[in-house]
Each structure stands twice: as structure tokens, then as C-alpha cells.
Amino acid sequence: MPLLDTYAPPTGRHDELLDVDGKIRLQWRPLLARMESLGVDGLNARAQLVADSILADGISYNVHAEGQEARRPWELDPLPLVIAPDEWQQLSSAVAQRAAVLNALLADLYGPQHMLAEGLLPPALAFGQPGYKWPCRGIAPPGGIFLNTYAVDVARGPNGRWWAIADHTQSPAGAGYSLQNRIILAKTFPDAFRQLQVRPLSDYFRTLLDSFARLAPAEGDPPLIVLLTPGLGDDAYFEHAFLARYLGYPLVEGRDLTVRDNTVYLKTLRGLRRIHGILRRLEDDLCDPLELRTDSAVGVPGLLAAVRAGRVLVSNALGSGVLESGALFGFLPGIAERLTGTALAMPSVASWWCGEAAALDHVIEHLDELIIKPAFSDMSLPAVFGHDLKGAEREAMIARLRAQPHAYVGQEWIRMSQAPTWGANGLQARTVGLRLFAVATPDGFAVMPGALGRVAASPTQEVLSMPRGGTSKDVWVRAGTPVRRASLLKRRLGVIDLVCGGSDVPSRVGDNLFWMGRYTERSEATARLLRATLGRLSSGEDDDDSCLPDLLAACHQMDILPHEPAADASADEREKDVLAAVCDPMQPGSLANMARQLNYSAGQVRERMSSDNWHALNRMSRLFDQPLRSVGQALAAVDRAMLDSISLAGFALDDMTRDEGWRFLILGRRIERLYRLAALIQIVLSFTDDARDRSLEWLLEASNAIVTYRARYRRTPEVLPVVHLLVFDDTNPHAVVFQINELDSELDRVARDLGHHRTDALDAMRAALHQFDLTRFEAENSSAACHALAEQLAKIADDTSALSENLHERYFTHTAPDARTH
Template sequence: MPPNASRNASDMTGSYHELWSPRGGVRPPWRRFYGHLAGLRPAQLDQRQALIARQIQENGVTYNVYADPKGSDRPWALDLLPQLISAEEWAPLAAGVAQRARLLNRVLGDLYGEQRLLHERLLPPELVFGHNNFLWACQGLRPPGDTWLHVYAVDLARAPDGRWWVLADRTQAPSGAGYALENRHIVARAFPDLHRDLQVQPLNGYFQTLQRTLSAGLDIGEEAPLAVLLTPGRYNETYFEHLYQARQLGFPLVEGQDLTVRDACLYLKTLSGLRRVHAVFRRLDDDFCDPLELRTDSALGVPGLLEAVRQGNVIMANALGSGLLESPGLLGFLPGVCQALLGETLALPSVATWWCGETPVREAALARLAELVIKPAYPAQGFEPVFGKALDTEGLAELRARILATPHAYVAQERIQLSQAPVWQGGSLQSRAIGMRVYAVASEDGYWVMPGGLTRVAHEGAAVVSMQRGGSSKDTWVLGGSRAAAEVPGARVLGVRDLVRKDPFLPSRTAENLFWYGRYSERCEDAARLLRIVLSRYLDADDGGPAVQSAIDLATALELLPAGGRLAEQLHAALGPGDFPSGLGANLQRLHWAAAQVRGRLSPENWRAIREVEREAHGLGQVGSEPGEALQSLNRLVMALAAVAGFTFDDMTHDESWRFLMIGRRIERVQFLAGSLAHFLEGGATWDAAGLEWLLELGNSIITYRSRYQAAPQLIPVLDLLMLHEHNPYSIRFQLHALINAVEHLERYYGLPRDPALHDAYDRLRRFDLATLENTLFGDAGRIEVQQGLARLLRQIAEASSQLSERVIYRCFAHVDAVSQRTVSM
């Protein structure tokens, strides 16, 4: 391994290097780790980096970059090598972060309270009141326990002299803690022995502390506390982290439409009715949280939420209005504020920052404009930082004129030379600029600092660290020291009285998405099986044959193939995600959307199966006109969908979530099987062995038939297996029986109005005598009449299951009562 590449890069930049000392030696925290690296071949390190990439892919770790051509599922970028910090260096750093969190918590309390800092001119009123995140509606608000910042993050950078400086405070809805924990899980597997031997301090205490803080924040007597995680939805760039944190905390992941305010109290809309919410861990920006009092065009918030907070009926983490502190213009005033509020010297200094709203400061900044970085004082301005050294004379003059025109809107900041850290890329060690984000969480004993954090890595040649601009990340290891310092008190002990056998907090929207996830997964599997039958028979038959035509006719009747045109053209339209809305490609897109909505209810392995379906669907859409290639792609897709079905049946707890998913699957399977059999009976190939064979294949029952009858397929035993068999999960009777049992549960517990149509159809099917197909008084004419009558019964079963779907949607998801349902159906 060539370490000199990294050493030379360090010498050229003149910045602090995390690995190399100025004399070229390895720094103490890195010596053991570097010694391990020196004993590995480049191919071995490449293999471990590939392992990390594979785990990220399998775990579905994503970071969505807006307008990224890769779409909304851009894989998270993680370097193989962690950032190493000794316990001796970490201790004062963590103390400084905790002090800073205490200080900013007090600042928020003052600015929305007595405003002593403004009266004493410790903070300029223009900088505070001019900020778009100063929420006038929150004036006078006092959160429970005077805790405004339940979570806090700070962006740090190391200067060339080795000191850590604050670049920015993150106080509104800090992101990255979930990614930090996921990074730890992945990188620790790449270096398990080193992780253990170096006594890396654990991160889990952050989430345990946050969970306990939010659960114990309100005095609610004997009532069980309910905390939720509020997300703007799956298109947010850090949506993976929202899911991850909700799972770590055990909080329901909700969107604004899942919540409602009644009598100044916040409630979660669940299948069982409204459930009181006591705490909200929000990942939604301040002004989007309440369209009634804040941003009126927000479709993401909850009307009346601020009033519930104002009355002290719900905890908001972090408090509304906390985005005010993210203005870089405040950084220069914090040393004086710290002395005034805490009587302490600010331990963790900010990088030199000047707010241009003050005349002497502005003049000093303008005199050094070519050396500084100019940033917006308020986030609503929306322009990127401007590096003075990157501007020519004309550009500097233009920037100076803009600052003079609106000086209060600009902040000048000293440009810090970011430290360099080793990364493994292209088969060698290289150097990249890094910054570190550290997290603190409020606890009973003050702020607890996560021992580590998220190290962010700039892309090659960049001077700014940004994940949105293509940066990557590192795990952060705090080495050795007392592990007790990183631990938190144990969670409360759960006893028999705390046992829960049913999910009491299942949101109606989540249940609806599970229902449609079940329907789309079954719909895609059925469609893939039928299209595979069409394509395989087409390839095997020299003359087309009646079996091929009957399968094509069924696929066309079910609108899985567009009508008319050559078969190759029909298949191309059906398989691609184009303009054919009922085709397999379009339904695969719907399946992925529905799965993404309920990802928090799926195990990691289940989600990997969904991702495999997505990959096969993408490949299917790329298939050209070659039929053999399309058939292979369909074979792989059917296998992937079968894996999803297997996880549905065996991987999920059979609770209400699973029940609604299975109702969706069963409704879809009944409709498909009943419609397919009815169409087959109405056609002219009912006694054709080849047609009966593909019908058995469609019903996934060909092996059972062959092992039992050891004969060519014939109508009566085929109908028995696909229609009347009590133990075949692909028979209509089996699915109807299970569906009726599930419906009876909904009738008992959720007031689903009873409709006799499905029961009557099931009873008629159960009583049907297959002997009428062989013992008729009128020969072939009698058999045809029986077949037509059976086809009508199957159509009625499909219609009854469709009506059941509408009743479930109206009553359980839209919460429309029986009278309203009758009104809607008229």
C-alpha cells in the first residue's frame, strides 16, 4: 500500500492532516489502525469497500439529492476508513458542545420570552426580527421544562493548528444522527477486530436518551405516553433517516395528514379512533408545521398545532421557532451572550464571523473582502456562499455594492482551511477535506453528547463539505477512555402490565398503504405469471396454436396487454413503464410507491426483496424486442415477487398491519382468479389440454396436479384444484374463506357494514357440484350451459370482492359510516 500519496497531498495543501503529523509520522490515534492497514493488500481494502457499498445497497440507505438524475433513491456515500479521535481530545470537545447546547437553549427562551438580550444590546434586534424563522406567533411560548432544544447539532472544522472551530449551529431539525449510527454498524463490520480492540465508544445512548426525554416530558398521569416522528414525506432528502430514527426510537412515523388537533390537543388518526399524542419529534421545518398560524400554503403541517403547543398539551422537539438560531450572523455575538446568560467563557469558539449590519464591522469586512466568505444572514435569501478569492476585480466590486445596498442581509466569515483525512479510493489512500457534525440530546442531567458523530467528506478538489454537492461520509470513532462516559442510565423496566399484543397506534393512512401494497404486489405477480405464460407459449408454438391465442385473449381481456398490434409491440407496451396504465410496468411503479410508504413496517430483509423487484422491473423496462430476453427477465421478476410474497406470509407479525396487507392480497387474488377462470370457461378452449395446462401454471398448481393425477390436464380436476380445493392457497374457495374471516374481524372491531353478497357467492361456490359437467341430460349443450352459469358465478365473486374493497376503503381508511356509503354508492 503506498502511504506516501497521502503524505504528499498533506504537504501540498498546508492544512492539518488527521493521519500525518507535520514531520511525516503517523499521529498517535492512528498508529494501531494504520499498522493494520499497512498489512493489507489494496485488493483486500477494495473488497472491504465493496462490502460497505453492498451493505448500503441491501439496507436501502439513501440520501436524496434534489434534481439528481439518479432519482429519489441515491445510495448513501460512505468511506471505508473512519475518522479517529482520542478520548483525551474528545472530552473537552464534548464539554464544549454540551455548553453550547445549554447556551442556545437559554437564548431561545430569552428571545421568545423577556428578550433581555435585545434590551441590553447583546444581540441586535434587526438580526433577530429580520430573520424569517423568528416566529411572532411563538412569542410568550414556554415549553415544558423550559427545554427548547431537545436535540442539537454543531458543524465543526479543524484549523491548520489542530483546533476545532464551529462553522454552524443546527437547531431546527438537525439531520445526520441516524446516518451516523448506520455508518457505525456498517464500518464496524468491515473492521470488527479493530473496532473491539480500540474500545470505540458506542452511539446508541443518543437514541435511548431522546426516547426517554420525550416520553417523560409531560405529566400525563396514568395515561401511556405517545411520541411520534413527523416527516414531510418520502421525497425529503433524508427520508431514510426518518424511517431509521423512527425504528430506533419506536415512534410511529407520521405525516401531517395523520394528525389532527381537537380542543388544543394533538391526536393521531388510528384505525381504532383518535389517540392522544404527547410529543412530536419533528423533521419538518418551523413554518411548515401549522398552516393555520404559520405558513398558510403548507400541505405538510397540522392546523392548530401551534395552539396545542402554546397550551402545553404537546412537546415539540425541537420547539417551534428554533430555526432562528441557525443564522450565521449570531455566531460573533455568542461569547458575550455566554457570559451574560451562563456566567462562563464560551469553550468552543466559532470561526471569526462579522454581521454586516453594524457599520464598523461592515467596513472591516469590506476591507478584507477578497479573503473572506460571504454568506446570507437569513436562510430565506437562498444564495450560495461566495468565496472572495474566487472573484475578479469586477466581481468583488459587484459583491461590495450588494452588501452596501442591504448590509443586514450579509455575513462575512473567515475562510478556514479544512483539515484533510485519508480516504480509500481508486486503490490507494488519498486526502480529502472533512468537517464533523456532533450531536447532543437533552436529558435529566443536562445535555448528553454522542461520542462520535457524522464526519462529512468533500469531493475531490472541493473546499466546501456538502452532501448535496456530492460529498461522502465517514464513521467517527472516539477511542478508548471510560466507556461509562458514553453510557446512559438504563431504560425503564417493563413488566407484565406493560405487555402489548396489538399495535394501538396504527395510522389509518399506513393501514391504507399496506392494503394497496398487498394489492399491487399480488397484482404484479399475477400479471407477470400470465405474461410469462403468453411469451413462453408464443416461443414454443410454431403456428401460434389455440393455447397461445386463449392466453393472449385473457391477457387482453384483463387489460394486461393493449388491444391490437403485433404481440411483440403489445408486450413492449405492457412491460415498460410507459403510457399503458394497466400494464405490468405501470403496476410495478405503483408497487414501489406503496412499499416506500410503508417501509417502516417492513423488515430490512423484506425491503431488500422490494429493492430486488425494483431492479428487475428496471431491467424489464430496458428489454428490447428479443422475446427470449424478455422471458428471462420475466422469470427473474416472478422469483423476486415470490420472495416478497414469502416475506409477507412469514416475516411479519400477524397484527393489524399484516391483516390489512393480506386483505389487499386476497381481494386481488380472488378477482384475478375468478376473472381468469370465468373468461376461460366462456372461451372455446375449455377442454384443450394445452390451455388447461397454462391455466394450472397461472394458478401455480401445475406440480400439484401432476403429482396427483399423473395425466394430461382435464377440465374437472383442474376446476377442482383452482376453484373448490380447501387447502390450495391458489384456489378461489381457499381465498374466499380466509377473506370472509378477515372481513368478520373488521365487522366486529371497526364497524365495517355487513354485505351478504360475498357470503352468498361463497356458499353458492361451495355447493357447486362438478358432476354437473359430466352428467348432463342434454349432452354438450347442457355442459356449455353449466359452464356459462359457473362463469356468471365467478363474475359475481369478482364483483363482490371489488365491492368489499370499496367498503374497506370507505369505512376503515376514509372513516365514512354506513349511511354515507349508501349515499356514495347511489
């Protein structure tokens, strides 16, 4: 095959694609045939489709380095790794057995401790590491299951045998990324996906849902299970949000939960709602600042007491991180024999814990053949290849081993297998490893028929790390029989399952939806005002009758420009200031800054956003990735941002369920529009007579009312009809009175639904405008009327800001005087 011309796997390693005779392995042949029919151009197009899908869906992971945080797009190789049915049967059985052994070991370590008493495990490996949590001793989790979920990193050696490289027992990550990879590649190669009869992943997630619902101590009520995340800054926050949405679990942070009388509650807009289960994405230490790590700001105070009382299921059991130590590998064979009566079907990579004298001597003697790793998962030490150490570096490592032997493990260096990847140079061989996932069931552990494949960044790289440029792979497990496509939905719903509206909206979620609404409206309003400004800049208006200075003054007073350009500022200086107001993300009030704030608020409620929402958000944020160097480029970016803001408004109105979260998003939009309308009109009415008259047209443009005005009056803008249209017209959705009426209706619904007193601030605004005499604008000089109305609008803007603060205290921080307490 021509595609194989560039494929040259190195000798001495197992190759996933070619057998020892250089022939394509049987399970790969249909996929390779499909690739060959596409050709190089077709495969490049598919690779671009994968990249575009990742970008459009905002699939990312966070990288923390040198005190900085960066969100990077997820990397996915367009070629899957294909595994034959018989090989998968052996591999999955071995993973299920290993999970069962580790679950039994946890039960022993936090229970009778026979393994320690019988000498099968050194006490120092349990009690001498931070992973063992003494407060968890004696706690029996629901069903006796410590590992509700489990993941293991495996690699294939030169002889074709699979080896366990690392166990993940606290909060195994990666299953969500595996599912996202599958969704993308199934669309990229739909024909090959069907032809190869790839096993679906949905059964694994259905099993997870059933397992949690069965084990959660719901006491006859519908179990409410949440996914607990550290927050937006976590490496895998995208996965947390994606999984929460896919599983139907509320995504919560520690501050969303509270413990009362050994019971965990979710703080919602309606009050407290009992939580029956928690799928955590926090490390053991961080879960409870009362009994575990006192400086944790992301945990739930009192959580361990609720677990101890049997009032909540926490997955995985607190303290399960003790098994993530590579130092245990050398002792697992004996433990497995003792606990299950059978040998490990998939052995761990050969390991020597340097805490034993004989093991330390072996590691030092065979340093060139080993990888030196930290013994415990909480140690931030990189893995070191012994053969890379020369001279003084080698001696320094030996000195560290002798000084702190208990802190290090020597592991055999496995020459991991290589698999084909597709890139700019065609088909290339890269080192590959797999992360497999299992979930506990009444009949043992069920293994997800797929995996998160991880691929090295270069032919010579051995460490599989996304931050170091690595790539992920989807893993296709072929079925021996036709595949039955399953749904994640329950087969049959009962009356107990019926839901109307959303009663589990956390206060934090309501807060972020509220600000998402405000930032969306603020972005659109800022874009309209900047478009009017850029239009005047591009036309070269700079005479005495130009409204450009008035526009720039308004931009400054609306906090879009940090300062008002000097009267004698050159055209270049003005252009520079306006371009910065468009594209400088570090300048407060700029359109780029608004896009960043909007993206942040939306990211906090990622699980509630549809794909279309995210496409619009990502398009908007990417508009300002590169600096804009001309007025024309800025105008194009402003137009695009305005359209994306309008799209977001459309999604909110047409696509989102009218639950409590939606109401606060709409409240945010209404409050922001009312504030900005009142503030901008007040600014223009406060201008001198000449400046006011020449500003009326751009005011109509910025308020999105120019078309309505022209259709009604067919004449040059005048103060009276403009004021009536933008302030008093209750049929104009961009008028102040219209916003007051709509906001009043929304607040009335919220107060009625959530049981709070409604505010009378809007009644006062409406009454003040109703009493204003519009005939005052018929006078020969209407300056007095303009200034009087400007004062009224300034007060409305101030009262609107106060209303926003009142909502925040009442519903989000619960500090208002009449906020309910529990």
C-alpha cells in the same frame, strides 16, 4: 507503509492522519496496521461490502433539482475518522456548552428579551427575519427546554483548532445516518472496532428516549411519542423511518394527527389515541397551517394551540429556527458571557453581518478572504467564495450586498482539515467536516460520542455536500477504558409497559400495508402470466394451434398489455410488446411498474419493514434498472421477480406480528388474489371452444395449480376438472372459493377487533357458487356452462373491487356511512 504511498495531503491544512512531521497520529495507528494487513485487495473488498450493505438496506437520500426528484444511494467512505479520548473530551464539552447557551438564548428571545434590551443582539436579527415566530412568544416548553436536541457543524482550521460553522436548532438531522454508518463499519472492520475500543452510540439514543419520556406531559399514562415526517419525498426520509424503528416511535405524517380540545391525537384503525410528544422533522413554518404557514400541507392544524396549552411536547420548540442564522455568530461571545458567565469554549467562525454599516464595509474590503452566505436559513441562496469572483461577477455581488445588506453574512474562509479516504486511487486526502449531536438532560446536554463526517468529492472541492457528490464518514471516538456495550432497551419493564398487539396503527399505515399486500400479489400474478407468455414466445409457437394469441389477449384484458397485438403482427412486434410489459416502468400494468408501486407503498411504512423485507424489495426493483433486450433475459427477470414476491409473502406470514397493520396487509393479498383469479378464469371461460381448450394448461400455470392438477388427474387438462380445481376446491389456496373463505375469516376478525359491522358481500359470492351445478359441464358441449360461470366470476371480480373500496372508506378515509366519528 505502502498504503501511504498514494497519500499526499496538501500543505497549509491540518491533516487528521499525519502530524507535522509526517508521522501517523497515535489514535490512528491500530487502524492503519489493520488496513496494511488487509492490503489493497482486502480494502477494495471491504469497500464493496460497504456499498453492498447500503444497497441491500436501501439507505438513501432524496435529491431535488430542476423540478425533478431522485433517490440516491447513501455514500459512506469505508475508512472512519478516528478521534483520541482527550481531544473528544474537549470537543464534546464545548458542544454541550454551546447548546446550553443557545437554549438560554431561545428562552430569552421568546421570553423577557434581555439580550435585545441590553444591546447584545440587534432587534433586526430577531424580528427582521422569518425565523422568529411571533405566535410562539411567551410559550414555556416542558422543563424550560427549547432545544431537546441540537446539532452543530464543525471544522478544524490549519492550527488544529475546531470552529463552529453552522448551528441546527429546528429539527437537527443526521443522527440516524450516523448510527447507520456505525452499524455498517462495525461489521466491516470488527477486529479494529474492538481493538480501538470505540465508544458506542446507543447511550445517546437511550438518553434521548429517557429525556422525551420524562418531559412529555403524559399525566401518569405511558407516554406515546411519535416521529413526525413530511413524507416519502423528504430529503432524509430514510433517516426518519430508520430512527422511528430504532427508537420505537410510530412514524407519522401531519395527516395522521388531529387536534381536539387542544390535545393532539393519532388517527388509528381503532380510533383516536392521544399523543404526548412529537419528535418533529418539519421546519417551524410547516408545523401548523393555522398559526404559522397557511399553505402548509404537511403540518397539523391546531398544533401550536396544543403546545401553548401544555398538552404536548414538541421537539424542538416551535420557533427555534431563529438561531440558525449565521448572522448571530458575531454576537454569541457577548451573549454567552452574559447568560453563562463563561466564554465560548469553541468559537464560531469569524462572521460579519452586513446589516451593520461597519461590517458591510469590512466584507466588501476583504471580499477575497470571505465566503458570502445568506443571513437567514429560509433564503435559497448558495454560498459564494469571494476569491472566485472576478470582474463583472464581483461588481454584481458588491451591488447586491449594498442593495440588501441585511440579507448577507461574510464568513472567514477556513482552510478545513483533510482526512484519508479510500477509493479507486488508493488512500487520498479530502476535506472533512463533522456534524455533532447533543440531547438535553437534567444535568445539561449530553453529546453523542461520534458524529456524521462529511467529505468533499474531490481534492479541490471546499463545499461539503452530498448532492454535489460528497461522501459521509463514520467517526470513531476512542475510549480511554474498556467499552461497555449498552442496549437501547429499558433495564426493567413494568406492568404499565406491557403491550400485546399493535393499537397505534395509523389509518395511513393501514392503507399502505393494504396496498403493499395488493401490489405484492399483483406482481406475483403478473409474473406468472408473463412467464407463461414468454415461454411460448421462446419456443417459437406460431401455428394455428398455438395458444400465444390467447395469452396475449388475456394479458391485454388483465391490463398487462396496453393493447392486444394485431392478428397479423410479426414475431418481433409481439416480442417487443411483451418485453415492454416486463421491463418498462412507465407502462401501467407492467411488472416493472408493479415493482415501482410496491416499492412506493412499502416506502411509506419503511419503519415497519425488516431488513429481509427490504433486501427482497430492493432486489426486485433493481431487476429493471437496465432494459431487457431478449426473451431469455426477460424470463430470468420474471423468475427472479416472482421469487422475490413469494419471499415477501413468506415474510408477511412468518415474520410480522399479527397486529392490525398485518391484518390489512393480508386482506390486500386476499382481495387481490380473489380479484385476479376470478377475472382471469372468466376471461378463459369466455373464449371460443378451441381457444378455451388450448388455454387450460397456461391457465393452470398462471394460477400456480399445474402441479396439483397433474398429480390428481395425470391427463391433459379438461374444462371440468380445471374449473373444479380453480374455482370450487376449498382445499386449493389458488381457488376462488378458498380465497372467499379466507377473506371472510379475515374480515370477520377485523370487524370484531375494530368494532365495525361485517360485510355480507362474501356470503352472496359463496352462495352463488354453491348453487352452481357442475354437472352442466358434463354435457357434450359445455359452452353454455362456461359462459354462465364466466358471468358469475365477472360479478365476483366486480364485487371484490367494490369490497376494496368499502374497506378504504371505512378504515382509511373514514367516509363510510357507519364509520365512527370522534
